[in-house]
Amino acid sequence: MDIFKKCYEFTRADEIKSLGVYPYFRPIEANEGPVVQIEGKRIIMAGSNNYLGLTGHPLVKEAAIKAIEKYGTGCSGSRYLTGTLDLHIELESRLAKFFNTESALLFSTGYQTAQGVIPTLVQRNDYVISDKDNHASIVAGTIMAKGAMGGLVRYKHDDLDDLEKVISKLPEESGKLIVTDGVFSTGGEIVDLIKLNEIAKKYGARVMVDDAHAVGVIGKGGRGTASEFSLEDKIDLTMGTFSKTFASLGGFVVGSERVINYLKHFSSALIFSASPTPASVASALAALDILEREPERVTKLISNAAYMRKNLTERGFNVIDGRTAIVPVIVGDDNLAFKMWKILYDNGVFVNVFISPGVPAGRQMMRTSYMATHEKEHLDEIINAFEIAGKQLGLI
Amino acid sequence: MDIFKKCYEFTRADEIKSLGVYPYFRPIEANEGPVVQIEGKRIIMAGSNNYLGLTGHPLVKEAAIKAIEKYGTGCSGSRYLTGTLDLHIELESRLAKFFNTESALLFSTGYQTAQGVIPTLVQRNDYVISDKDNHASIVAGTIMAKGAMGGLVRYKHDDLDDLEKVISKLPEESGKLIVTDGVFSTGGEIVDLIKLNEIAKKYGARVMVDDAHAVGVIGKGGRGTASEFSLEDKIDLTMGTFSKTFASLGGFVVGSERVINYLKHFSSALIFSASPTPASVASALAALDILEREPERVTKLISNAAYMRKNLTERGFNVIDGRTAIVPVIVGDDNLAFKMWKILYDNGVFVNVFISPGVPAGRQMMRTSYMATHEKEHLDEIINAFEIAGKQLGLI
Numbered sequence: 001m002d003i004f005k006k007c008y009e010f011t012r013a014d015e016i017k018s019l020g021v022y023p024y025f026r027p028i029e030a031n032e033g034p035v036v037q038i039e040g041k042r043i044i045m046a047g048s049n050n051y052l053g054l055t056g057h058p059l060v061k062e063a064a065i066k067a068i069e070k071y072g073t074g075c076s077g078s079r080y081l082t083g084t085l086d087l088h089i090e091l092e093s094r095l096a097k098f099f100n101t102e103s104a105l106l107f108s109t110g111y112q113t114a115q116g117v118i119p120t121l122v123q124r125n126d127y128v129i130s131d132k133d134n135h136a137s138i139v140a141g142t143i144m145a146k147g148a149m150g151g152l153v154r155y156k157h158d159d160l161d162d163l164e165k166v167i168s169k170l171p172e173e174s175g176k177l178i179v180t181d182g183v184f185s186t187g188g189e190i191v192d193l194i195k196l197n198e199i200a201k202k203y204g205a206r207v208m209v210d211d212a213h214a215v216g217v218i219g220k221g222g223r224g225t226a227s228e229f230s231l232e233d234k235i236d237l238t239m240g241t242f243s244k245t246f247a248s249l250g251g252f253v254v255g256s257e258r259v260i261n262y263l264k265h266f267s268s269a270l271i272f273s274a275s276p277t278p279a280s281v282a283s284a285l286a287a288l289d290i291l292e293r294e295p296e297r298v299t300k301l302i303s304n305a306a307y308m309r310k311n312l313t314e315r316g317f318n319v320i321d322g323r324t325a326i327v328p329v330i331v332g333d334d335n336l337a338f339k340m341w342k343i344l345y346d347n348g349v350f351v352n353v354f355i356s357p358g359v360p361a362g363r364q365m366m367r368t369s370y371m372a373t374h375e376k377e378h379l380d381e382i383i384n385a386f387e388i389a390g391k392q393l394g395l396i
Numbered sequence: 397m398d399i400f401k402k403c404y405e406f407t408r409a410d411e412i413k414s415l416g417v418y419p420y421f422r423p424i425e426a427n428e429g430p431v432v433q434i435e436g437k438r439i440i441m442a443g444s445n446n447y448l449g450l451t452g453h454p455l456v457k458e459a460a461i462k463a464i465e466k467y468g469t470g471c472s473g474s475r476y477l478t479g480t481l482d483l484h485i486e487l488e489s490r491l492a493k494f495f496n497t498e499s500a501l502l503f504s505t506g507y508q509t510a511q512g513v514i515p516t517l518v519q520r521n522d523y524v525i526s527d528k529d530n531h532a533s534i535v536a537g538t539i540m541a542k543g544a545m546g547g548l549v550r551y552k553h554d555d556l557d558d559l560e561k562v563i564s565k566l567p568e569e570s571g572k573l574i575v576t577d578g579v580f581s582t583g584g585e586i587v588d589l590i591k592l593n594e595i596a597k598k599y600g601a602r603v604m605v606d607d608a609h610a611v612g613v614i615g616k617g618g619r620g621t622a623s624e625f626s627l628e629d630k631i632d633l634t635m636g637t638f639s640k641t642f643a644s645l646g647g648f649v650v651g652s653e654r655v656i657n658y659l660k661h662f663s664s665a666l667i668f669s670a671s672p673t674p675a676s677v678a679s680a681l682a683a684l685d686i687l688e689r690e691p692e693r694v695t696k697l698i699s700n701a702a703y704m705r706k707n708l709t710e711r712g713f714n715v716i717d718g719r720t721a722i723v724p725v726i727v728g729d730d731n732l733a734f735k736m737w738k739i740l741y742d743n744g745v746f747v748n749v750f751i752s753p754g755v756p757a758g759r760q761m762m763r764t765s766y767m768a769t770h771e772k773e774h775l776d777e778i779i780n781a782f783e784i785a786g787k788q789l790g791l792i
Contacts, residue, residue, distance in 0.1 A: 147543030
């Protein structure tokens with residue numbers, strides 16, 4: 001059998017394209033944060049993870065440019081070998097301080113961070129215990145651990161009674177790592193970290209929180225989920241990304257010195273991958289400066305999302321409640337989702353379409369997300385486009 | 397049992413550090429390609445993958461800076477959703493043309509590329525067949541495929557009779573993907589792609605070659621392994637990286653349009669990872685321009701490596717023969733390797749130390765690699781440092 005057979009038989013994308021409602025891989029021609037240009041048209045972006053709007057900030061751009069001038073365009077080696085710059089060390093030290101932990105370690109992408117940690121720690125006779133709705137990068141890390149003979153068990157999304165049921169059945173003498181998103185990327189729910197931490201302590205498990213959608217969004221001054229629940233000294237590892245709040249590309253994990261030291265010497269995703277570029281490290285440093293100096297950006301972000309949540313709900317949409325930067329609007333059907341995306345797009349608004357099986361049937365959504373740099377006029381344009389689309393499709 | 401126990405028990409790195417010969421994570425303070433600054437000292441770099449020396453090229457830096465000015469410092473989304481720029485499409489189109497294939501697809505790192513392809517294609521009842529010495533990123537991809545219930549079999553390094561033995565035992569009706577490094581990253585050997593391709597065709601398998609260390613090094617105008625063997629139309633997929641010849645960070649795969657289309661819609665490492673930054677894409681484009689315009693850089697690289705191979709052999713070192721940019725010098729013992737590294741470093745030369753179990757016992761090596769921008773005076777300084785170290789340690 002030809003292993004490519006599945007590729008020849010996959011035609012769904014072609015069908016969506018032929019209907020003119022294909023929402024993916026749309027090239028952006030110019031990007032000013034809340035406003036982008038696609039196919040020559042001005043579009044309000046309501047689907048970016050550029051939460052604090054810093055990818056276009058003059059100081060962030062300047063820092064990236066200076067780093068290119070000084071160090072060049074790439075590091076051509078892994079952190080382990082020839083790819084460590086003084087800049088990497090500086091960012092690690094700043095992150096450890098920001099999160100009030102002993103140590104930090106950078107990875108080349110946020111996606112690689114979970115697999116840089118999970119299969120490195122979860123070996124034979126250990127278990128990773130993972131929420132079923134954790135981000136795909138965590139899923140990849142857990143599958144890799146399983147492929148390398150580690151144990152993998154999963155519990156029902158956001159159901160900590162199920163977590164306890166699952167973990168209580170594992171051998172007492174096995175090592176255990178519970179991994180959870182701090183803010184879940186699809187629906188924007190915040191994990192109940194107090195209860196999760198109690199269960200972890202009861203069963204001798206360590207905890208890693210993925211704060212990709214939490215840093216810059218929740219916690220004191222945007223310090224994420226552990227800070228939100230005043231559990232900074234109880235959570236063993238927090239991982240995050242530079243491609244959201246930090247206006248860059250890369251990932252990090254913070255925790256105790258001994259654990260970070262172990263990861264530095266055994267993590268395949270660290271040791272065998274070229275290090276983050278000088279420009280990306282410098283951008284993240286500059287973004288961290290701004291986050292520390294201007295915590296009001298976090299407040300603005302949250303108030304923008306709250307404004308959208310309130311207004312879309314008042315217009316009659318089925319909006320998932322929450323208090324992060326993510327505001328999902330349920331439409332409940334794949335074809336309806338594609339049609340709605342197209343009407344929004346034609347009315348100058350870009351959102352992300354989540355269809356089945358990415359989300360369970362009935363939960364198909366327009367996943368909107370906001371930035372600190374959205375002004376009220378942008379938000380009102382988005383509400384207006386939603387109103388047009390909602391009426392046209394009979395959703396409101 | 398505490399899953400962190402292994403971290404507390406790992407002390408080897410501390411021991412090497414206390415001996416003053418720890419060669420890893422050394423921060424570079426300034427980088428001019430063949431010459432870098434570490435701990436305030438001028439050091440000749442003989443361990444970088446910056447093969448054509450383009451990370452500091454004025455046109456590459458200028459392209460990166462212009463991209464930051466135009467698009468900002470990051471894309472804040474995956475290619476699939478909000479992270480595609482016209483620049484990404486342009487680079488994909490240029491790569492497809494360069495490799496004379498239908499389509500190309502970018503990934504955020506070279507490391508992520510293998511896992512972006514292998515577990516996506518190798519599903520239940522399929523097999524990936526992998527050389528035992530393939531790069532760690534391929535190992536990660538194959539373990540992920542296994543963790544997701546795909547089949548994984550491996551064959552002895554560079555032993556195509558063993559490949560045939562292994563593949564002949566797999567069910568005829570199963571899908572099969574053979575994955576091999578084009579140039580193996582440790583020893584620099586080139587795969588016998590003619591024989592491997594014959595075996596693949598005989599058993600109905602598809603072939604993917606990882607050309608991380610081959611692009612810009614072998615093949616017509618640096619077009620890699622398939623080109624080296626005039627097999628461009630026979631090899632199904634070629635993957636590569638931007639962090640070596642292309643002076644950037646990211647990865648790519650080239651192949652037929654239908655297969656690339658499938659990967660675009662099912663590859664987790666693509667869909668759930670933020671896209672390569674504007675600066676990184678622009679750097680890779682500018683580097684590709686230079687590679688196409690100045691193929692003499694490839695010739696210079698190869699002649700530099702040949703000069704080193706010849707001179708180190710003549711001085712009495714145990715050098716693995718080859719014709720790529722990698723020149724491994726075997727020292728055969730962990731402690732000797734660390735000591736040699738330190739003497740070289742003290743004499744102003746940086747190389748990579750490969751110790752056991754990264755390489756088999758007896759194969760511990762100083763893995764040197766060269767750039768097109770090394771001048772004869774740099775190379776002679778390296779030879780001189782090797783001579784000092786070799787004599788001091790009784791190796792020559």
